[in-house]
Amino acid sequence: MRNCLVFDGVCVLKTLRLGICGLGTVASGVVNVLSRNKEKIASRAGCNIEVVQIASRRKKDTCDLTGIDFTKDLNAVVNNPDVDVVLELIGGYIPAKELVETALKNGKHVVTANKALIAEHGNGLFDLADANKVSLCYEASVAGGIPIVKAVREGLAANHITGVAGIINGTGNFILTEMRDKGRDFADVLIEAQALGYAEDDPTFDVEGIDAAHKLVLLASAAFGIKLQFDKVFTEGISHVSTDDIKYAEELGYSIKHLGIAKNIEAGVELRVHPALIHKSALISKVDGVMNAVVVTGDAVGETLYYGAGAGSEATASAVIADVFDIGRSVSNDATQIVPAFGCATHLLKDALIVPIEDVVSSFYLRAMVTDAPGALASIASLMSSHDINIDSISQNEAEQVGDMIPVIMLTHEVKEAKINQAISAIENLDTTAGTVVKLRVAEF
Amino acid sequence: MRNCLVFDGVCVLKTLRLGICGLGTVASGVVNVLSRNKEKIASRAGCNIEVVQIASRRKKDTCDLTGIDFTKDLNAVVNNPDVDVVLELIGGYIPAKELVETALKNGKHVVTANKALIAEHGNGLFDLADANKVSLCYEASVAGGIPIVKAVREGLAANHITGVAGIINGTGNFILTEMRDKGRDFADVLIEAQALGYAEDDPTFDVEGIDAAHKLVLLASAAFGIKLQFDKVFTEGISHVSTDDIKYAEELGYSIKHLGIAKNIEAGVELRVHPALIHKSALISKVDGVMNAVVVTGDAVGETLYYGAGAGSEATASAVIADVFDIGRSVSNDATQIVPAFGCATHLLKDALIVPIEDVVSSFYLRAMVTDAPGALASIASLMSSHDINIDSISQNEAEQVGDMIPVIMLTHEVKEAKINQAISAIENLDTTAGTVVKLRVAEF
Numbered sequence: 019m020r021n022c023l024v025f026d027g028v029c030v031l032k033t034l035r036l037g038i039c040g041l042g043t044v045a046s047g048v049v050n051v052l053s054r055n056k057e058k059i060a061s062r063a064g065c066n067i068e069v070v071q072i073a074s075r076r077k078k079d080t081c082d083l084t085g086i087d088f089t090k091d092l093n094a095v096v097n098n099p100d101v102d103v104v105l106e107l108i109g110g111y112i113p114a115k116e117l118v119e120t121a122l123k124n125g126k127h128v129v130t131a132n133k134a135l136i137a138e139h140g141n142g143l144f145d146l147a148d149a150n151k152v153s154l155c156y157e158a159s160v161a162g163g164i165p166i167v168k169a170v171r172e173g174l175a176a177n178h179i180t181g182v183a184g185i186i187n188g189t190g191n192f193i194l195t196e197m198r199d200k201g202r203d204f205a206d207v208l209i210e211a212q213a214l215g216y217a218e219d220d221p222t223f224d225v226e227g228i229d230a231a232h233k234l235v236l237l238a239s240a241a242f243g244i245k246l247q248f249d250k251v252f253t254e255g256i257s258h259v260s261t262d263d264i265k266y267a268e269e270l271g272y273s274i275k276h277l278g279i280a281k282n283i284e285a286g287v288e289l290r291v292h293p294a295l296i297h298k299s300a301l302i303s304k305v306d307g308v309m310n311a312v313v314v315t316g317d318a319v320g321e322t323l324y325y326g327a328g329a330g331s332e333a334t335a336s337a338v339i340a341d342v343f344d345i346g347r348s349v350s351n352d353a354t355q356i357v358p359a360f361g362c363a364t365h366l367l368k369d370a371l372i373v374p375i376e377d378v379v380s381s382f383y384l385r386a387m388v389t390d391a392p393g394a395l396a397s398i399a400s401l402m403s404s405h406d407i408n409i410d411s412i413s414q415n416e417a418e419q420v421g422d423m424i425p426v427i428m429l430t431h432e433v434k435e436a437k438i439n440q441a442i443s444a445i446e447n448l449d450t451t452a453g454t455v456v457k458l459r460v461a462e463f
Numbered sequence: 464m465r466n467c468l469v470f471d472g473v474c475v476l477k478t479l480r481l482g483i484c485g486l487g488t489v490a491s492g493v494v495n496v497l498s499r500n501k502e503k504i505a506s507r508a509g510c511n512i513e514v515v516q517i518a519s520r521r522k523k524d525t526c527d528l529t530g531i532d533f534t535k536d537l538n539a540v541v542n543n544p545d546v547d548v549v550l551e552l553i554g555g556y557i558p559a560k561e562l563v564e565t566a567l568k569n570g571k572h573v574v575t576a577n578k579a580l581i582a583e584h585g586n587g588l589f590d591l592a593d594a595n596k597v598s599l600c601y602e603a604s605v606a607g608g609i610p611i612v613k614a615v616r617e618g619l620a621a622n623h624i625t626g627v628a629g630i631i632n633g634t635g636n637f638i639l640t641e642m643r644d645k646g647r648d649f650a651d652v653l654i655e656a657q658a659l660g661y662a663e664d665d666p667t668f669d670v671e672g673i674d675a676a677h678k679l680v681l682l683a684s685a686a687f688g689i690k691l692q693f694d695k696v697f698t699e700g701i702s703h704v705s706t707d708d709i710k711y712a713e714e715l716g717y718s719i720k721h722l723g724i725a726k727n728i729e730a731g732v733e734l735r736v737h738p739a740l741i742h743k744s745a746l747i748s749k750v751d752g753v754m755n756a757v758v759v760t761g762d763a764v765g766e767t768l769y770y771g772a773g774a775g776s777e778a779t780a781s782a783v784i785a786d787v788f789d790i791g792r793s794v795s796n797d798a799t800q801i802v803p804a805f806g807c808a809t810h811l812l813k814d815a816l817i818v819p820i821e822d823v824v825s826s827f828y829l830r831a832m833v834t835d836a837p838g839a840l841a842s843i844a845s846l847m848s849s850h851d852i853n854i855d856s857i858s859q860n861e862a863e864q865v866g867d868m869i870p871v872i873m874l875t876h877e878v879k880e881a882k883i884n885q886a887i888s889a890i891e892n893l894d895t896t897a898g899t900v901v902k903l904r905v906a907e908f
Contacts, residue, residue, distance in 0.1 A: 051763045055623050061688065061811045062620045157618075163764035165618020173602075173610020175507045176784030178500050243506065301770060304749050311768075318496045319608035319771060319781040323756075325746060326767035336764040339621030366506045 033066040034346045037101035037126075039092050039117055040108035041074035041081075044131050044158070047335030048105065049081035059339065063346035067339075071095050096121040103345055105338060106130040115139055122146045122154065129341040131158035131334055137232035137248045140239075148363075153348075155341035160233045161186050161310040163333030164326040165340060170240045170314055177316025179241040183279040183461060184312030185305050186233045188328040189217045189224035190256050190276040194293075195306040198264045198273070204257055216308060226255035227276065227291035234278035238289055241314065242282045243367055247289070250372035254292035263385060263456055266415070266427050267295050272383075273303040277461055286371035288378055293458055295383050300463035313463060321463065376436040381410065381460035384428045384438075386445050387452045390419060394450040395426050401448070405441040407433050423452055429460065478511040479791045482546035482571075484537050484562055485553035486519035486526075489576050489603070492780030493550065494526035504784065508791035512784075516540050519553075541566040548790055550783060551575040560584055567591045567599065574786040576603035576779055582677035582693045585684075593808075598793075600786035605678045606631050606755040608778030609771040610785055615685045615759055622761025624686040628724040628906060629757030630750050631678045633773040634662045634669035635701050635721040639738075640751040643709045643718070649702055661753060671700035672721065672736035679723035683734055686759065687727045688812055692734070695817035699737035708830060708901055711860070711872050712740050717828075718748040722906055731816035733823055738903055740828050745908035758908060766908065821881040826855070826905035829873045829883075831890050832897045835864060839895040840871055846893070850886040852878050868897055874905070 036052075038045050049069055052059065060066050071087040073095045089095070096104055096117050104121040106128060108114055114135050121128050123146065130136065136143065136156045147154040157167045161184065170179065185191050189211055196207040208225065211217035223229040231251040239246050256276050267274050272295035281288040296303040301323055305311040310328030315321050327333035388394040395414050402409055408431035414424045430438065442455045481497075483490050494514055497504065505511045516532040518540045534540070541549055541562050549566040551573060553559055559580050566573050568591065575581065581588065581601045592599040602612045606629065615624065630636050634656055641652040653670065656662035668674045676696040684691050701721050712719050717740035726733040741748040746768055750756040755773030760766050772778035833839040840859050847854055853876035859869045875883065887900045 047763070051621050054762070055621060058623060058688070059621060061808065062616070064808070163761075164767055165614050168613060168618045169610050169769075171507070172788065173613045173785050174781065175788040176496050176500060176504060176781045178503060243503070301746065301749055304746055316608075316781065317499070318492070318777040318784075320775075320778055322609055322769070322771035324614075324767070324769055327765045330765075332763040333765055336619065336621045336761065339763075340618050343617065343620040363506065363509070 032349065033068050034063070034342065034349060035068055035070045035100055035102045036105055036342065037071040037095035037098050037103070038069060038105045038107060039073050039095050040106070041072055041076070041078050042107065043331045044334045044338065045072065045105070045107040046078070046080035047331035048107070048338050049083070049086070051332055051335045051339060053082060059343065063343045065346045065349065067342055067346055070100055071098055092117055093120070096126065097124060101126060102349070103127040103129060103342060106132055107338070109134070111135060111138070118143060118154070119146060122150050122152055125150055125152055127153045127155070127345045129155045129158070129338055129345070131338055133159035133229065133232040133236065137235045137246060140236070140246045153345055155344065156236060157341045158334050158337035160236050161312055161324070162326065162328040162330060163336040164310060164312065164324050164328070165337065166237065166312050166324050167240050168340065169324055170237065174314060174316050174319055174322070177318045179282060179314060179316045181279070181281045181315040182237045182241045182312060183277055183463070184237070185275050185302065185310055186278050186312065186328065187224055187227070187230040187276060188308035188310055189221070190230070191306070191310070192216050192308045193225070194256060194259065194264070194274060194276060197259070197261050198268065201261050203261060204259065225257055227253040230276065230278045230291045234280055234289060234291060237278070237312065238280035238287060239367070241280065242287060242370065244287060244370040245367045247370070247372055250289055252290040252292070252375040256293050259293050260456070262418070262425070263383070263458065266385065266425070267383060270411070270427070270429060271298050272296060272460070273298060274458065275303065275305070279461060283373070285377065286373045288373045290375060290378065294461040295458055296461050296463060302463060376434070376439070378435050379432050380435070381432050381462070382430045382438050383458040383460060384430065384442065385456040386426045387423045388414070388426050388450045389452070390422050390424045391450060397448060397450060398426055398428070398445055401444050402428070402430070402441055405437065405444065407431070407437065407441055477794065478513050479508070479787065479794060480513055480515045480545055480547045481550055481787065482516040482540035482543050482548070483514060483550045483552060484518050484540050485551070486517055486521070486523050487552065488776045489779045489783065490517065490550070490552040491523070491525035492776035493552070493783050494528070494531070496777055496780045496784060498527060504788065508788045510791045510794065512787055512791055515545055516543055537562055538565070541571065542569060546571060547794070548572040548574060548787060551577055552783070554579070556580060556583070563588060563599070564591060567595050567597055570595055570597055572598045572600070572790045574600045574603070574783055574790070576783055578604035578674070578677040578681060582680045582691060585681070585691045598790055600789065601681060602786045603779050603782035605681050606757055606769070607771065607773040607775060608781040609755060609757065609769050609773070610782065611682065611757050611769050612685050613785065614769055615682065619759060619761050619764055619767070622763045624727060624759060624761045626724070626726045626760040627682045627686045627757060628722055628908070629682070630720050630747065630755055631723050631757065631773065632669055632672070632675040632721060633753035633755055634666070635675070636750070636755070637661050637753045638670070639701060639704065639709070639719060639721060642704070642706050643713065646706050648706060649704065670702050672698040675721065675723045675736045679725055679734060679736060682723070682757065683725035683732060684812070686725065687732060687815065689732060689815040690812045692815070692817055695734055697735040697737070697820040701738050704738050707863070707870070708828070708903065711830065711870070712828060715856070715872070715874060716743050717741060717905070718743060719903065720748065720750070724906060728818070730822065731818045733818045735820060735823065739906040740903055741906050741908060747908060821879070821884070823880050824877050825880070826877050826907070827875045827883050828903040828905060829875065829887065830901040831871045832868045833859070833871050833895045834897070835867050835869045836895060842893060842895060843871055843873070843890055846889050847873070847875070847886055850882065850889065852876070852882065852886055
């Protein structure tokens, strides 16, 4: 803290000076919110917070840059001796990673909204932050404006957290909600989501669950105190989810949502992103559209849920500034690094064993298309029984007959994924079955 | 911090020493959770957390007291030089207030779950904490285990918070949920709630909204940075809510919940606790049973929601320990008082003008019992019109005829409470109306 408002030789209110890399949606939101709520934020943080420099390829008029030094040189910000905290808001890996590294090496705190960077390179970056006794904060990387990292890491600090599960990709949730409400196909809704700006031109990160996987590893590390293992996340997207299955699930009392699920179990840690059936009695099943929600379960607190906007200029800015506020509060109290990235000191983080998806236990929704012949349903039921899998319900939906094929829909009891895969192969080999069997996991809340 | 684990002359892990006043449900939960998750909590807080002394009138076996000094003298704890943090978990005003005052004067941090004490005496107590440079924390006082104070005060620090509204009394929510699901009367369900231990023998605090009002002023002060004004909260209970009105509201697409609502508007601050209709499209309308949920709306983040157990031994303990963790983290970093009670320094808190209920604007649900005569509905409609009140819907429910009386049910547009009261008097004076008109407010989310 090199800047200080002085009266009669006494520092009355320090100033935390921010340098921002990037001038996109989130950066503009940060400048706008900091300007609009300047006094309020200062009174909360115990110090003034001021943007002194912004670097971006292009100057834009999405926010008022009066009094802020504008440069096209991103390196200027991370090397600026008058900058205390660098906000990395350009996204992607290059040059974001190098900028963050340089800033940390220069003894600057870093706040980022870059989930991909932290999920894939976080272990090294947090070590670098530790070595330089500065903070690297990432609240805005997960679930937009929802203060979920703070809740997990501080608010629930008393708990052995057993699970974190959430709708952490607004684009995917918007698509599934539209498919359900309007009976429209995935491809059709995706085009609308792109037109509305919810989905990128290349929607892979969102619809294939990569974005959710990035966020999930951050949540899991904060909740369980483990190192990041992005490469171990099991990831399944929503492009194969059909309006038919959404409808059948609804009839059974379930919503289909794209979930990130992390569980802290005896065998290790489950890290998986996939579409899942959620019973409608669970609050999270009611989270629709672009909204995000995360359920955190602790041994003391039980089940808690956090809900809000998962994206957007000012919602994400709210989380970026919350991190700045934490740094400001610690700096204004002459403390450093009061918020370890994942709750505990980096050297205490565990290398958790990530459970392979084949060993994950859950209930399943299966749909097989069978010929409308006597005994077709019975033969599937007996086959499940011979594989030692209990069926919760099985029915064939006459109303949905296509030609001479009828969908048979099942909900199973809990069983290992490897075992259900064997049973599915066997069902697909039956003479009465056509094509492949649809398999969706059921998430319990 | 007077206690330290020393290796080779260097303090490697400090110990934060707790003294607990009380050995009830919450205190037992604290001892149990601290013991079970000892290592995890220490690694997060950066210091050991140890209960050194407990004072209570009676020794109980609800937790393991091995290694903890037990005394019947509550004053021993607050005067114990070996205690760094006092947990006030006895509740009520006497002797809780004096104990907290003594502890603060003795330079000890205090953590309390006592909403009544803080709501009614907080202004003085926080001043005392400031004067002694210690923290007085109250996360457990609001919404049990949900880290809502932290979310409002820190996670949303970037925001101008415009509103806080929540289901913050589990007993009331349980009663309303049972009334809806089983069509049972208030009095009937209250007896069950008492038998289940959800309601006290004297249920006044819960069902008349006093408990919710205590929590609401704490939330409002943390959210808006204002002094506590418990005496200004408008409070209406749920004992007058009938199963009929719950049913009619459901038919109109609304749930009836007992809400605490604080709004930060131009005219001042609204502070009110009352039953309210919530449209079923709002997530909070789905929060049932003893669960709590709080919606916080900020100018940057938009609407966020926090959900979890509002009571219970370990859920509340989770919040108590979260406060201890914050103190531990600050102490282990040689900082003091990093968390101002209501976000900003006490001297910056504003004396907000509390808006009188007569000036509060909302939509209303009204039910009048009218004679089944032609024109009865029309005369009410025209009377509303002559009072300049727009009606959103009005209908008379033939199926619910009692003798020759029929309920007429209305939803109005937004209007000042004083104005709706005048219209209600006029309706009650009509020859075709019997008895009083039922009035319930509609809460918008």
